[in-house]
Amino acid sequence: MITVWGRATSSNVQTVMWALAELDLAHERIDAGGPFGGLDSVQFAAMNPNRLVPVLRDGGEYLWESASIVRYLGARYGSEQFWPVDPLKRAKLDQWSDWTKTTLVPAFLGKVFLPIISAKPGARDDVAIAKGVADLTKVLQVFEERLREGSYLGGDAPCFADIVAGTLLYRYFTLEIERARLPHLEAYYDRLTQRPAYARHVMISYESMRAK
Numbered sequence: 001m002i003t004v005w006g007r008a009t010s011s012n013v014q015t016v017m018w019a020l021a022e023l024d025l026a027h028e029r030i031d032a033g034g035p036f037g038g039l040d041s042v043q044f045a046a047m048n049p050n051r052l053v054p055v056l057r058d059g060g061e062y063l064w065e066s067a068s069i070v071r072y073l074g075a076r077y078g079s080e081q082f083w084p085v086d087p088l089k090r091a092k093l094d095q096w097s098d099w100t101k102t103t104l105v106p107a108f109l110g111k112v113f114l115p116i117i118s119a120k121p122g123a124r125d126d127v128a129i130a131k132g133v134a135d136l137t138k139v140l141q142v143f144e145e146r147l148r149e150g151s152y153l154g155g156d157a158p159c160f161a162d163i164v165a166g167t168l169l170y171r172y173f174t175l176e177i178e179r180a181r182l183p184h185l186e187a188y189y190d191r192l193t194q195r196p197a198y199a200r201h202v203m204i205s206y207e208s209m210r211a212k
Contacts, residue, residue, distance in 0.1 A: 006053030
Protein backbone atom coordinates (compact mmCIF):
# COMPACT_ATOMS: atom_id res chain seq x y z
CA MET A 1 0.00 0.00 0.00
CA ILE A 2 1.34 3.42 -1.01
CA THR A 3 0.83 6.15 1.59
CA VAL A 4 0.67 9.90 0.94
CA TRP A 5 0.86 12.60 3.60
CA GLY A 6 -0.84 15.88 2.72
CA ARG A 7 -4.10 17.80 2.74
CA ALA A 8 -6.56 17.35 -0.10
CA THR A 9 -6.63 21.10 -0.86
CA SER A 10 -2.89 21.27 -1.63
CA SER A 11 -2.29 21.46 -5.38
CA ASN A 12 0.98 19.58 -4.98
CA VAL A 13 -0.78 16.80 -3.10
CA GLN A 14 -3.49 16.78 -5.78
CA THR A 15 -0.82 16.18 -8.43
CA VAL A 16 0.35 13.03 -6.66
CA MET A 17 -3.15 11.77 -5.90
CA TRP A 18 -4.24 12.23 -9.51
CA ALA A 19 -1.21 10.28 -10.72
CA LEU A 20 -1.93 7.43 -8.31
CA ALA A 21 -5.53 7.26 -9.48
CA GLU A 22 -4.64 7.37 -13.18
CA LEU A 23 -2.20 4.51 -12.61
CA ASP A 24 -4.83 2.62 -10.60
CA LEU A 25 -2.47 2.13 -7.65
CA ALA A 26 -3.81 1.21 -4.22
CA HIS A 27 -3.07 4.01 -1.79
CA GLU A 28 -4.13 5.88 1.29
CA ARG A 29 -3.80 9.56 2.16
CA ILE A 30 -3.14 10.93 5.64
CA ASP A 31 -4.13 14.55 6.31
CA ALA A 32 -1.11 16.70 7.10
CA GLY A 33 -0.21 20.35 6.71
CA GLY A 34 -2.42 23.41 6.76
CA PRO A 35 -5.13 23.13 9.42
CA PHE A 36 -4.06 19.55 10.16
CA GLY A 37 -0.51 20.48 11.21
CA GLY A 38 1.96 17.73 11.97
CA LEU A 39 4.78 19.07 9.83
CA ASP A 40 6.89 20.24 12.78
CA SER A 41 7.17 16.81 14.34
CA VAL A 42 10.44 14.92 14.44
CA GLN A 43 8.72 12.02 12.72
CA PHE A 44 7.63 14.13 9.76
CA ALA A 45 11.04 15.79 9.44
CA ALA A 46 12.54 12.32 9.13
CA MET A 47 10.33 11.78 6.06
CA ASN A 48 10.92 15.23 4.55
CA PRO A 49 13.51 17.57 6.04
CA ASN A 50 11.76 20.50 4.33
CA ARG A 51 8.65 19.81 6.43
CA LEU A 52 6.37 20.20 3.42
CA VAL A 53 3.71 18.05 1.78
CA PRO A 54 3.34 15.84 -0.11
CA VAL A 55 5.40 12.93 1.13
CA LEU A 56 4.95 9.52 -0.43
CA ARG A 57 5.96 6.19 1.10
CA ASP A 58 6.26 3.17 -1.15
CA GLY A 59 7.47 0.14 0.72
CA GLY A 60 10.09 1.45 3.11
CA GLU A 61 11.18 4.40 0.96
CA TYR A 62 10.05 8.03 1.30
CA LEU A 63 9.88 10.60 -1.48
CA TRP A 64 9.05 14.32 -1.58
CA GLU A 65 8.57 16.99 -4.28
CA SER A 66 5.40 16.33 -6.25
CA ALA A 67 6.89 16.28 -9.76
CA SER A 68 9.65 13.92 -8.65
CA ILE A 69 7.05 11.64 -7.11
CA VAL A 70 5.05 11.60 -10.35
CA ARG A 71 8.17 10.75 -12.33
CA TYR A 72 8.97 7.93 -9.92
CA LEU A 73 5.46 6.51 -10.18
CA GLY A 74 5.64 6.70 -13.95
CA ALA A 75 9.04 5.02 -14.12
CA ARG A 76 8.05 2.23 -11.74
CA TYR A 77 4.39 1.62 -12.54
CA GLY A 78 3.52 3.49 -15.74
CA SER A 79 2.83 2.17 -19.21
CA GLU A 80 4.83 3.20 -22.27
CA GLN A 81 2.17 5.79 -22.96
CA PHE A 82 2.38 7.29 -19.46
CA TRP A 83 6.20 7.05 -19.17
CA PRO A 84 7.92 6.61 -22.56
CA VAL A 85 11.00 4.40 -22.63
CA ASP A 86 12.80 6.45 -25.28
CA PRO A 87 14.90 9.09 -23.45
CA LEU A 88 14.37 11.83 -26.04
CA LYS A 89 10.60 11.32 -26.23
CA ARG A 90 10.41 11.33 -22.45
CA ALA A 91 12.59 14.45 -22.17
CA LYS A 92 10.39 16.35 -24.62
CA LEU A 93 7.48 15.67 -22.29
CA ASP A 94 9.43 16.24 -19.10
CA GLN A 95 10.36 19.74 -20.19
CA TRP A 96 6.69 20.65 -19.70
CA SER A 97 6.88 19.34 -16.14
CA ASP A 98 9.84 21.63 -15.47
CA TRP A 99 8.12 24.51 -17.28
CA THR A 100 5.14 24.09 -14.99
CA LYS A 101 7.25 24.36 -11.86
CA THR A 102 9.61 27.12 -13.01
CA THR A 103 7.26 29.27 -15.11
CA LEU A 104 3.55 28.48 -14.71
CA VAL A 105 3.48 28.04 -10.93
CA PRO A 106 5.18 31.40 -10.15
CA ALA A 107 3.05 33.20 -12.72
CA PHE A 108 -0.26 31.79 -11.49
CA LEU A 109 0.11 30.92 -7.82
CA GLY A 110 2.53 33.68 -6.93
CA LYS A 111 1.05 36.58 -8.89
CA VAL A 112 -2.65 35.75 -9.26
CA PHE A 113 -4.10 32.95 -7.13
CA LEU A 114 -2.48 33.65 -3.77
CA PRO A 115 -2.84 37.45 -4.00
CA ILE A 116 -6.57 36.92 -4.53
CA ILE A 117 -7.38 34.27 -1.95
CA SER A 118 -4.98 35.47 0.74
CA ALA A 119 -6.27 39.05 0.75
CA LYS A 120 -9.13 39.91 3.05
CA PRO A 121 -12.25 41.37 1.40
CA GLY A 122 -11.53 44.91 0.23
CA ALA A 123 -7.78 44.57 0.66
CA ARG A 124 -6.75 43.20 -2.75
CA ASP A 125 -4.17 44.98 -4.86
CA ASP A 126 -6.27 44.94 -8.03
CA VAL A 127 -3.62 46.72 -10.10
CA ALA A 128 -0.97 44.13 -9.26
CA ILE A 129 -3.40 41.29 -9.82
CA ALA A 130 -4.42 42.66 -13.24
CA LYS A 131 -0.77 42.83 -14.24
CA GLY A 132 -0.31 39.28 -12.94
CA VAL A 133 -3.22 38.06 -15.07
CA ALA A 134 -1.76 39.76 -18.15
CA ASP A 135 1.65 38.18 -17.52
CA LEU A 136 0.02 34.80 -16.88
CA THR A 137 -1.81 35.00 -20.20
CA LYS A 138 1.51 35.31 -22.02
CA VAL A 139 2.75 32.20 -20.21
CA LEU A 140 -0.39 30.24 -21.03
CA GLN A 141 -0.17 31.19 -24.70
CA VAL A 142 3.00 29.08 -24.84
CA PHE A 143 1.02 26.13 -23.52
CA GLU A 144 -1.82 26.95 -25.93
CA GLU A 145 0.50 26.57 -28.90
CA ARG A 146 1.78 23.21 -27.66
CA LEU A 147 -1.76 21.92 -27.19
CA ARG A 148 -2.48 22.41 -30.88
CA GLU A 149 -0.53 19.18 -31.43
CA GLY A 150 -2.96 16.76 -29.77
CA SER A 151 -5.49 15.97 -27.09
CA TYR A 152 -2.86 15.65 -24.37
CA LEU A 153 0.87 16.26 -24.07
CA GLY A 154 1.35 12.50 -24.20
CA GLY A 155 -0.97 11.82 -27.13
CA ASP A 156 -4.44 10.32 -26.83
CA ALA A 157 -4.30 9.93 -23.04
CA PRO A 158 -2.53 11.76 -20.21
CA CYS A 159 1.14 11.07 -19.50
CA PHE A 160 3.20 12.04 -16.48
CA ALA A 161 3.72 15.56 -17.85
CA ASP A 162 -0.02 16.15 -18.19
CA ILE A 163 -0.40 15.29 -14.51
CA VAL A 164 2.09 17.96 -13.46
CA ALA A 165 0.94 20.59 -15.95
CA GLY A 166 -2.81 20.04 -15.72
CA THR A 167 -3.41 20.24 -11.98
CA LEU A 168 -3.48 24.03 -11.64
CA LEU A 169 -6.00 24.46 -14.44
CA TYR A 170 -8.96 23.77 -12.17
CA ARG A 171 -8.02 26.79 -10.09
CA TYR A 172 -7.28 28.89 -13.15
CA PHE A 173 -10.65 28.21 -14.75
CA THR A 174 -12.69 28.68 -11.56
CA LEU A 175 -10.97 31.75 -10.10
CA GLU A 176 -12.76 35.10 -10.39
CA ILE A 177 -10.53 36.62 -13.07
CA GLU A 178 -10.95 37.63 -16.70
CA ARG A 179 -9.48 34.93 -18.91
CA ALA A 180 -8.24 35.42 -22.44
CA ARG A 181 -9.67 33.19 -25.15
CA LEU A 182 -7.36 30.18 -25.39
CA PRO A 183 -9.44 27.55 -27.20
CA HIS A 184 -6.95 24.69 -27.14
CA LEU A 185 -6.28 25.17 -23.44
CA GLU A 186 -10.00 25.33 -22.77
CA ALA A 187 -10.61 22.11 -24.70
CA TYR A 188 -7.71 20.45 -22.87
CA TYR A 189 -9.16 21.44 -19.51
CA ASP A 190 -12.59 20.18 -20.55
CA ARG A 191 -11.07 16.80 -21.40
CA LEU A 192 -9.35 16.68 -18.03
CA THR A 193 -12.59 17.40 -16.18
CA GLN A 194 -14.18 14.36 -17.85
CA ARG A 195 -11.59 12.07 -16.28
CA PRO A 196 -12.83 10.55 -13.01
CA ALA A 197 -9.37 10.70 -11.42
CA TYR A 198 -9.09 14.44 -12.15
CA ALA A 199 -12.60 15.17 -10.94
CA ARG A 200 -12.03 13.30 -7.69
CA HIS A 201 -8.58 14.53 -6.73
CA VAL A 202 -8.12 17.91 -8.43
CA MET A 203 -11.55 19.51 -8.67
CA ILE A 204 -11.62 20.27 -4.95
CA SER A 205 -12.92 23.54 -3.55
CA TYR A 206 -10.26 25.97 -2.34
CA GLU A 207 -12.77 28.19 -0.52
CA SER A 208 -11.42 27.12 2.87
CA MET A 209 -8.09 28.67 1.90
CA ARG A 210 -9.51 32.19 1.48
CA ALA A 211 -8.71 34.90 3.98
CA LYS A 212 -11.73 35.89 6.02
